[in-house]
Amino acid sequence: MNETTAAVDDIESLYRQDGDRLWWAVLAWAGDQEVASDAVAEAYAQALRRGTELRDPGAWVWRVAFRIAAAELQRRRRLFLLQKAAYEMPEPPEIFAALSQLSDRQRAAVVLHHYAGYRLREIAEILGTQKATVGVHLTRGRRRLRQILEEEDA
Amino acid sequence: MRNLTDALKQVERNDPPDLWPLVQSRDVRALAPSVETHPRRWSTILVAAVISILALGFAWKAFGSGPVTAGAEPTATTSSSDSTPSVDGTIHVQNGPEHSTGADSGEFAPPPAGSQPALSAHEALDVFFQDNPGIQFNQSDIRSLSIGSYTSVQADGSYLFQDRLAYGVELHTCATLAPPSCDLWIFLDADTGHMLESAWRP
Numbered sequence: 001m002n003e004t005t006a007a008v009d010d011i012e013s014l015y016r017q018d019g020d021r022l023w024w025a026v027l028a029w030a031g032d033q034e035v036a037s038d039a040v041a042e043a044y045a046q047a048l049r050r051g052t053e054l055r056d057p058g059a060w061v062w063r064v065a066f067r068i069a070a071a072e073l074q075r076r077r078r079l080f081l082l083q084k085a086a087y088e089m090p091e092p093p094e095i096f097a098a099l100s101q102l103s104d105r106q107r108a109a110v111v112l113h114h115y116a117g118y119r120l121r122e123i124a125e126i127l128g129t130q131k132a133t134v135g136v137h138l139t140r141g142r143r144r145l146r147q148i149l150e151e152e153d154a
Numbered sequence: 155m156r157n158l159t160d161a162l163k164q165v166e167r168n169d170p171p172d173l174w175p176l177v178q179s180r181d182v183r184a185l186a187p188s189v190e191t192h193p194r195r196w197s198t199i200l201v202a203a204v205i206s207i208l209a210l211g212f213a214w215k216a217f218g219s220g221p222v223t224a225g226a227e228p229t230a231t232t233s234s235s236d237s238t239p240s241v242d243g244t245i246h247v248q249n250g251p252e253h254s255t256g257a258d259s260g261e262f263a264p265p266p267a268g269s270q271p272a273l274s275a276h277e278a279l280d281v282f283f284q285d286n287p288g289i290q291f292n293q294s295d296i297r298s299l300s301i302g303s304y305t306s307v308q309a310d311g312s313y314l315f316q317d318r319l320a321y322g323v324e325l326h327t328c329a330t331l332a333p334p335s336c337d338l339w340i341f342l343d344a345d346t347g348h349m350l351e352s353a354w355r356p
Contacts, residue, residue, distance in 0.1 A: 020170040023170040024166055026172065027168060028162060037173060044174075091167045093297075110158065113164050115163070115165070142158055146158065
């Protein structure tokens with residue numbers, strides 16, 4: 001087996017092991033299955049291209065997938081007034097509606113910490129920001145999310 | 155209190171697609187460059203961008219705004235950026251859906267004296283229509299077209315754009331995601347023509 005084939009196999013193994021979790025995390029953050037699928041596929045495709053260049057492909061695809069999803073959301077946001085609504089709320093809609101009430105950065109911090117299990121330092125690397133900044137967004141985000149969920153339960 | 159991790163696990167009710175065939179089918183060589191930063195690559199891009207901007211500015215000064223070949227015919231401007239009027243006073247807009255938390259806001263203010271856009275309003279509109287072939291509006295939808303300085307603040311207080319020289323296109327159209335207003339604006343970067351944002355006026 002040559003080096004390129006081994007790298008492809010490694011990336012495929014990584015996808016089989018972690019791809020669903022990444023897809024769910026991007027979905028929770030973006031609230032859109034199409035964005036999640038495109039971002040995750042694109043991230044793994046770019047990882048394939050890089051092959052053995054990547055020191056830690058597992059962390060790399062998370063970082064790239066979130067950035068690709070962010071770029072797509074930004075693009076859609078710029079056009080939102082001029083496009084027709086084609087948004088289909090994923091299941092169950094309640095959790096996505098609650099998450100949508102957080103800012104992008106709060107939602108990312110909450111999803112990456114409470115769903116994906118990352119620590120602050122790791123989240124800071126994925127989001128390309130400072131650990132302290134992530135801490136602020138996480139604190140505010142989870143306080144807000146708890147408040148929303150409690151109101152739903154009441 | 156509901157556990158946040160348990161609450162977030164509910165997203166797994168959505169069946170993830172098998173994306174591996176899609177990953178393999180993508181011609182990764184044709185994809186955009188990775189979002190990973192690379193100092194040498196970015197410095198090359200920066201130098202190329204500066205050269206392009208200088209060349210564009212030279213060409214604009216030497217040959218004028220050039221012919222307009224496509225796009226809407228705005229009602230309140232001519233083909234020269236010099237004659238596009240400055241926005242009259244400061245316009246306040248909203249640029250998030252009405253129901254979103256802490257809807258983002260924008261301001262379109264008169265530009266600094268002596269501002270020199272690289273593109274005329276017509277050229278900027280041409281770029282916009284090239285970028286967004288699915289977007290259409292009629293000439294009669296355009297209420298005004300002006301040049302100004304656009305600033306957009308996100309809900310968390312950070313700037314998305316700050317004092318960006320832009321063309322503001324005011325549209326009267328309601329065929330959208332139904333904000334509580336039919337007074338819509340699109341803001342086009344006056345140097346590139348690419349759209350900064352769409353917004354509505356409360």
